Amino acid sequence: MPLNIDHIRGLFPVLHQEVNGKPLIYFDNAATTQKPLAVIESLSDYYKKDNSNIHRGAHTLADRATRYYETTRGLIKTFINSKEEAEIIFTKGTTEGINLVAATFGRKFIKEGDEIIISTLEHHSNIVPWQILCEEKGAILKIIPINEAGELDMEAYDGLLSPRTKLVSVVHVSNALGTINPVEEIISKAHKVGAKVLLDGAQSTSHLEVDVQALDCDFLVFSAHKLYGPTGLGVLYGKREILDAMPPYQGGGEMIKEVTFEKTTFNELPFKFEAGTPNIGDVIAFGRALEFINDLGKKEIKAHEDDLLSYATEHLQAIKGFVPVGTAKDKVSVISFNINGMHPFDVGMMLDANGIAVRTGHHCTQPLMQRFGIEGTVRASFSVYNTKSEIETLVASVSKIAKIKNK
Template sequence: MSDLEPLNSINSGIIAEDKIRALFPILHQEVNGKPLVYFDNAATTQKPIQVIDALKKYYEVDNSNIHRGAHTLASRATDYFEQTRNLVKQFINAPSTEQVIFTKGTTDSINLVASTFGRKFIAEGDEIIISTLEHHSNIVPWQMLCEEKGAILKIIPIHDNGELDLEAYKNLLSNKTKLVAVVHASNALGTINPVKEMIEQAHEFGAKFLLDGAQSTAHLDVDVQDLDCDFLAFSAHKVYGPTGVGILYGKWELLESMPPYQGGGEMIKEVTFAKTTYNDIPYKFEAGTPNIADVIAFGEAIRFVNQLGKAAIRKHENQLLEHARERCATIKGFIPIGTARDKVSVLSFGINNIHPFDVGMMLDASGIAVRTGHHCTQPLMERFKIEGTVRASFAVYNTIEEVDRLVESLTKISKRKN
């Protein structure tokens, strides 16, 4: 990985944009006759060449099922797979690799907790707290569990700027609270929640805390031991890695106490027709053949982020966000949605008299990719009494010049209706 060293200066934290962009083949194309500007990073980040090469190498050189194989290919594939588990452990500062479980994504990780911890420990009359900012993946599993168990789902409201009402959160907590499940950073607004404080408050009532880190792990330092969260869920594809890979971290005693999520191979120790005994964690929760190639490639994505350093990434992305905020404020009819003081690099907005989908289509005609709609946060959109927003989200390979192209295009679009 020494070839990545020139990408930024350790002392200055300055991102070398050209060198970074050269690592992302997909960025070097035209869309509708214009150079691609990719501002849909909150949905999925693009992949550096080393991630793509790792996928290719696995299928060309190392393809084999992992664990229990006696031959060389199986041994190599297993080693690379478990190396990624160790990289994830370090990435989130988990106490052990056994507490790192591979899933299909954040949604799968949350459903695993709902289906195992939830079904075993949530009872009738118990309360689960989520927030207005949640993605549907951190709403629907808890609704389903509450319907099944007769538990009660409570919602933390938000202020008009998109920040959580922390006083209301304190008032929702009680001895009936068994679980709090809250997003670290909002995918729709970018709001960063003060989760360490919230976790401490939940623990005072004996409640467990699940942290949805889908939008935070690519931008923020996430230390599960410092935060003291009970569970952390996130996805590889939002951290410059492949799709189809997720992570669930859990505290040891909780994972040990939870039943398996699925039955099959790998998650067992011994099977007879009379009885099955289950494997140790993490394998107890990893039934069947996993997504081997993509897990291995995710290791390269983690190395890429580590090489740059999150401080440098954050600094660069914050510069892009602030520049976009300042420039967009001059556009007639521009309506920012979510103006929290502490945000990841997400700019969510509307243009007066123009439907968000139409704005997105017109931007696409100029080669600019943004996300439009409710962003899988329909209750949040209902809170603001809107159908949806236009969302531009920035990553380490984006540039000030690209932001200026967005502003120029939005200015032209706005002039048509305002």
């Protein structure tokens, strides 16, 4: 059954405003999605009614906060189909999740001469931690190239794999281009040479059904703020046997069983990796965001977003001077483009003057932009609350802008 988009839009207070005298059209969803009122009110309610530290108090507020907090962990378990809640680690976001794996799994299991494989499509957060680790360990970082459409060269990937490969860390969906990578094949081939696989799910979890058991990935990282939830919160999923074998990431309260000056014993999963007072209110609010997604249905959300992508692609491509960047066959609802003769920042500013919010620049993927020989792109990314009418306004605005340089 089609979604009631007018009703959905009514759940998002931020959408109902004017920017530069025009109704806001928010097409920057790949950077962060907007938040439904239920998420905003949940965060407010926590601080109004339930504010207390968790896991360590015997009083009513502590009990309530702990139950609400751990309920979200259970929702995440179902959302990605992990085997158990203990495999769900709360982090500050995708970036911290990757750094956690680099600092723990990497510290223990990566040795001199070992190889780590990433791809040309990676966000800086899935490049820099591995560069740091490789420099410290004397390991080697290898890169999967892409074709002109922005798709991975899987034959080249086959050639990079070897018994020296210890980790493959790749983005599931490109934040800059929207490309959906063939992660099932990537994971299967990596496992055949004994390597572990980390998936950057920052973009995929908001668009696709992600089942970690079906994929058989060893790690998955993602962020709440791209799933209608709060900023500064993320999730690391890891297989229990791997997480158990990894050393702690940080030391402090909660991650311990017993501390003496002679020796400390560490807590069980997931608490071994959750030192200190966590981001309680935002975790609870993220639970409301997941309920919002579940109520709408992942398949229904994707169908609407795919329809928007198809509609926007068809109409934007007809504009003289419009240059798409990233034309993969399998994409989520992201369109990156340039206008002949214009800097992407200038295009973005002109769109903003019409109330249209897009992202411009290199999108934290400078090596990818270098691959295409460009400084950056204009990126329009669509979510469940966007409409074809908004896309028509975007198309009309881009058409007018393109005529400035492409008469």
